[in-house]
Amino acid sequence: xxxxxxxxxxxxxxxxxxxxxxxxxxxxxxxxxxxxxxTELSAMFTHNIRSIxxxxxxxxIGGEIGEVGGKNRQKKSFEVTSMDIKHx
Numbered sequence: 001x002x003x004x005x006x007x008x009x010x011x012x013x014x015x016x017x018x019x020x021x022x023x024x025x026x027x028x029x030x031x032x033x034x035x036x037x038x039t040e041l042s043a044m045f046t047h048n049i050r051s052i053x054x055x056x057x058x059x060x061i062g063g064e065i066g067e068v069g070g071k072n073r074q075k076k077s078f079e080v081t082s083m084d085i086k087h088x
Contacts (some may be wrong), residue, residue: 021064
C-alpha cells in the first residue's frame with residue numbers, strides 16, 4: 001500500500017480511497033471490536049499518505065467503514081470508526 005500510494009502521488013493522483021472494510025469482523029460482540037482492524041489500518045495508511053503529500057497539496061482520502069454486503073452501516077459505526085482513526 002505504501003509503494004502504491006507513492007506511485008499514485010508521483011503520477012499526480014491526489015484522490016486516494018482506502019477500503020479495508022473487508023477486515024470488519026462482525027462476529028465480535030461490539031462495534032469497536034468489529035471495526036478495530038479496519039480503523040487501525042485505515043489510520044496507518046492515512047498517516048502514510050499524509051507524509052508523502054507534495055507541498056501545497058492536500059490529498060483527498062476516502063474510506064469504507066462497514067462489512068461487505070448485508071445492510072447500510074448505522075451512525076454508531078461511523079462515529080466509532082471516525083474516533084478510532086483520529087486517535088490512531
